Amino acid sequence: MPVNLAPPKPEDLLPxxxxxxxxxxxxxxxxxxxxxxxxxxxxxxxxxxxxxxNRFCAAPVLICKENLALGRPVRALLVNTGxxxxxxxxxxxxxxxxxxxxxxxxxxxxxxxxxxxxxxxIMEPLPxxxxxxxxxxxxxxxxxxxxxxxxxxxxxxxxxxxxxSRRLSLGGKSVTVTGIAKGAGMIHPDMATMxxxxxxxxxxxxxxxxxxxxxAAARSFNRITVDGDTSTNDSFMLIATGAAGTPTISGEHHPxxxxxxxxxxxxxxxxxxxxxxxxxxxxxxxxxxxxxxxSEEECARVAYAIAHSPLVKTAFFASDPNLGRLLCAIGxxxxxxxxxxxxxxxxGDVLVARDGGRNPAYRxxxxxxxxxxxxxxxxxxxxxxxxxTTVWTCDLSHDYVSINADYRS
Amino acid sequence: MPVNLAPPKPEDLLPxxxxxxxxxxxxxxxxxxxxxxxxxxxxxxxxxxxxxxNRFCAAPVLICKENLALGRPVRALLVNTGxxxxxxxxxxxxxxxxxxxxxxxxxxxxxxxxxxxxxxxIMEPLPxxxxxxxxxxxxxxxxxxxxxxxxxxxxxxxxxxxxxSRRLSLGGKSVTVTGIAKGAGMIHPDMATMxxxxxxxxxxxxxxxxxxxxxAAARSFNRITVDGDTSTNDSFMLIATGAAGTPTISGEHHPxxxxxxxxxxxxxxxxxxxxxxxxxxxxxxxxxxxxxxxSEEECARVAYAIAHSPLVKTAFFASDPNLGRLLCAIGxxxxxxxxxxxxxxxxGDVLVARDGGRNPAYRxxxxxxxxxxxxxxxxxxxxxxxxxTTVWTCDLSHDYVSINADYRS
Numbered sequence: 001m002p003v004n005l006a007p008p009k010p011e012d013l014l015p016x017x018x019x020x021x022x023x024x025x026x027x028x029x030x031x032x033x034x035x036x037x038x039x040x041x042x043x044x045x046x047x048x049x050x051x052x053x054n055r056f057c058a059a060p061v062l063i064c065k066e067n068l069a070l071g072r073p074v075r076a077l078l079v080n081t082g083x084x085x086x087x088x089x090x091x092x093x094x095x096x097x098x099x100x101x102x103x104x105x106x107x108x109x110x111x112x113x114x115x116x117x118x119x120x121x122i123m124e125p126l127p128x129x130x131x132x133x134x135x136x137x138x139x140x141x142x143x144x145x146x147x148x149x150x151x152x153x154x155x156x157x158x159x160x161x162x163x164x165s166r167r168l169s170l171g172g173k174s175v176t177v178t179g180i181a182k183g184a185g186m187i188h189p190d191m192a193t194m195x196x197x198x199x200x201x202x203x204x205x206x207x208x209x210x211x212x213x214x215x216a217a218a219r220s221f222n223r224i225t226v227d228g229d230t231s232t233n234d235s236f237m238l239i240a241t242g243a244a245g246t247p248t249i250s251g252e253h254h255p256x257x258x259x260x261x262x263x264x265x266x267x268x269x270x271x272x273x274x275x276x277x278x279x280x281x282x283x284x285x286x287x288x289x290x291x292x293x294x295s296e297e298e299c300a301r302v303a304y305a306i307a308h309s310p311l312v313k314t315a316f317f318a319s320d321p322n323l324g325r326l327l328c329a330i331g332x333x334x335x336x337x338x339x340x341x342x343x344x345x346x347x348g349d350v351l352v353a354r355d356g357g358r359n360p361a362y363r364x365x366x367x368x369x370x371x372x373x374x375x376x377x378x379x380x381x382x383x384x385x386x387x388x389t390t391v392w393t394c395d396l397s398h399d400y401v402s403i404n405a406d407y408r409s
Numbered sequence: 410m411p412v413n414l415a416p417p418k419p420e421d422l423l424p425x426x427x428x429x430x431x432x433x434x435x436x437x438x439x440x441x442x443x444x445x446x447x448x449x450x451x452x453x454x455x456x457x458x459x460x461x462x463n464r465f466c467a468a469p470v471l472i473c474k475e476n477l478a479l480g481r482p483v484r485a486l487l488v489n490t491g492x493x494x495x496x497x498x499x500x501x502x503x504x505x506x507x508x509x510x511x512x513x514x515x516x517x518x519x520x521x522x523x524x525x526x527x528x529x530x531i532m533e534p535l536p537x538x539x540x541x542x543x544x545x546x547x548x549x550x551x552x553x554x555x556x557x558x559x560x561x562x563x564x565x566x567x568x569x570x571x572x573x574s575r576r577l578s579l580g581g582k583s584v585t586v587t588g589i590a591k592g593a594g595m596i597h598p599d600m601a602t603m604x605x606x607x608x609x610x611x612x613x614x615x616x617x618x619x620x621x622x623x624x625a626a627a628r629s630f631n632r633i634t635v636d637g638d639t640s641t642n643d644s645f646m647l648i649a650t651g652a653a654g655t656p657t658i659s660g661e662h663h664p665x666x667x668x669x670x671x672x673x674x675x676x677x678x679x680x681x682x683x684x685x686x687x688x689x690x691x692x693x694x695x696x697x698x699x700x701x702x703x704s705e706e707e708c709a710r711v712a713y714a715i716a717h718s719p720l721v722k723t724a725f726f727a728s729d730p731n732l733g734r735l736l737c738a739i740g741x742x743x744x745x746x747x748x749x750x751x752x753x754x755x756x757g758d759v760l761v762a763r764d765g766g767r768n769p770a771y772r773x774x775x776x777x778x779x780x781x782x783x784x785x786x787x788x789x790x791x792x793x794x795x796x797x798t799t800v801w802t803c804d805l806s807h808d809y810v811s812i813n814a815d816y817r818s
Binding site: 052053054055056057084086088089090092121122123124310315317318320322323325327328330331332335338340341353355356357358396397398400402405 | 461462464465466493497498499500501530531532641719723724726727732733734736739741744745747749750762764765766767805807809810811814
């Protein structure tokens with residue numbers, strides 16, 4: 001059960017002119033499951049991407065980077081679940097390339113104009129034959145109002161599809177931003193086992209689109225963690241079709257840039273939070289705000305020390321205000337000159353610790369009241385500077401262990 | 410149930426001349442539980458210590474460091490469970506000092522000659538009154554053949570006492586090394602919620618004893634992890650009473666240094682491994698060997714990436730050879746120029762991956778066979794150099810979540 005996250009209503013997902021989405025059952029890992037997605041792009045679309053930093057990155061990630069570097073117009077994105085095609089060496093690259101080439105033939109373009117994405121089990125051979133066989137059915141299914149189908153097809157251990165839309169006005173013209181994402185475990189900064197696709201029908205030049213994407217990722221997908229594992233396959237893509245007919249945003253100082261970038265970041269943050277709300281076994285959604293640091297980087301270190309601590313996460317699961325575990329995590333976050341006497345710790349609206357220890361006015365029943373909520377904010381004031389950052393995570397429950405102990409069975 | 414670890418037989422624990430151990434029920438947290446330990450040292454004993462790097466380190470850790478820095482002869486160590494006296498600010502320091510002063514009065518020495526240690530719940534006031542009231546009973550219980558009582562008294566979530574002895578000969582005289590340790594969660598390098606006390610009746614000068622201790626810690630307590638949380642209270646102490654009448658080891662090149670240091674490290678490694686074998690919820694004992702690195706530090710980064718990964722640890726719990734998770738952890742360990750094509754991954758005697766992916770000869774049934782064992786070795790060859798290191802960890806089970814969700818109840 002995701003934490004305060006309802007499945008999207010199909011009617012709330014706005015089509016993006018210039019993008020058609022089709023899904024099919026390829027039987028990659030399990031039968032009778034829509035596990036293949038094709039996103040066809042209209043001519044003239046710009047595509048930007050950021051990818052996992054994992055050295056064992058998957059074959060499709062390598063090919064995406066290669067193809068984007070070639071700079072040829074991207075005609076389609078091809079996504080499969082059930083198999084990550086990671087840790088598969090040269091053979092994995094060949095299989096991924098073959099799926100691209102076959103789709104390119106059906107679309108009368110070159111294989112380098114296809115971007116492949118995979119998610120699922122690592123180190124098993126991709127069943128390229130079954131994917132290729134399903135491509136015609138996915139193409140036949142392509143339509144602009146199929147974002148809900150796309151969001152559903154990319155799910156793995158997700159329990160609800162994740163998708164949202166924003167409408168905005170650029171120069172008097174209506175523009176849409178719609179995004180989908182998947183990923184519920186192996187979620188960590190520098191991306192996650194996470195695929196995110198956000199699209200707009202505004203027109204943005206490729207370099208500016210990349211800048212907009214990096215900014216959105218820093219505030220969203222790079223600020224979440226379920227279990228600290230940075231996956232082999234994380235990819236976050238931003239597509240601008242230009243089909244809305246608005247003027248091309250060709251620089252960061254273009255008057256429309258901030259408006260569109262804000263909407264894109266808004267969608268990305270919503271999707272990133274949805275991934276955490278649907279984190280494997282999650283029963284609590286935890287916002288960790290760290291303020292008063294000397295740099296955003298040291299704030300992030302403290303936030304992640306809290307967000308990664310299994311002891312903190314099991315305490316949240318138990319609704320147990322065992323808040324010393326939070327102080328402990330702050331203490332080992334790796335700020336060697338931290339003056340613990342200046343640290344303040346808030347749980348929701350309750351001041352838990354100050355002056356190097358427990359706030360004398362803190363009462364366990366106040367902590368207990370906050371711990372029982374399903375959305376909880378931890379706020380740490382470091383008392384060293386003006387930098388701040390926010391990270392989102394979830395608790396660690398029995399179901400996390402069950403899901404990950406049974407994932408392949 | 411600890412993994413392949415039987416409780417020590419009392420008769421296997423050799424007394425160390427010059428150290429008497431007494432325990433008592435102080436009711437720190439729970440009634441009818443031996444939760445207080447006093448270790449009395451004969452005059453002339455040397456004491457060395459290493460402590461947690463956590464900035465929110467506990468009051469007793471601060472006082473231990475202060476008292477050791479004063480350099481006066483240590484007359485006793487005082488240990489309580491049930492309360493960590495951490496995150497307790499000035500009040501916590503005052504309470505810890507009071508227990509030292511009261512014990513010092515009973516021993517006719519100064520409070521600075523007592524070293525205090527606490528383990529248990531963080532951020533709750535230490536019940537100093539109850540500890541002080543129990544001191545006479547602990548002193549009355551003091552005797553040299555009470556290591557098993559001491560090992561039992563310092564347990565928290567441990568399921569078995571951890572203690573072992575070695576006998577060796579220095580210059581024809583028999584010398585004993587006996588150690589005890591506790592700690593089953595919040596276990597991480599740079600120490601753990603872990604208390605370790607190792608003692609010998611050999612004679613070692615203080616500076617040399619500290620050197621010996623640091624060397625032993627680097628190979629033992631600083632190479633284990635249960636959950637990646639570095640606690641506020643970790644302390645590892647080495648005591649040399651000199652009561653065996655052997656010549657004082659006054660330099661690292663003294664002929665007896667290597668012999669004694671080897672036995673001390675042997676005891677420390679045994680205790681550190683015992684902590685992991687009794688790790689919270691552990692069902693598997695995992696040895697992670699990383700070889701072929703450019704430095705020991707980068708080998709440790711890879712080893713800890715594996716040992717900390719909840720996905721890897723749940724796979725071990727499930728005996729599921731989902732070994733892509735191991736490659737994934739190697740990939741995100743933070744070696745930016747790692748050539749994955751040179752990495753080899755062994756699970757036990759099975760070569761799982763090479764050339765950037767799955768070993769073509771690898772069969773899932775071989776991986777399965779190793780995964781079903783309770784003692785498993787993961788060996789990673791990085792193919793970059795000659796450095797190596799070994800880390801020990803355990804799996805992540807349902808019981809880990811249960812223990813830590815219920816710990817305070």
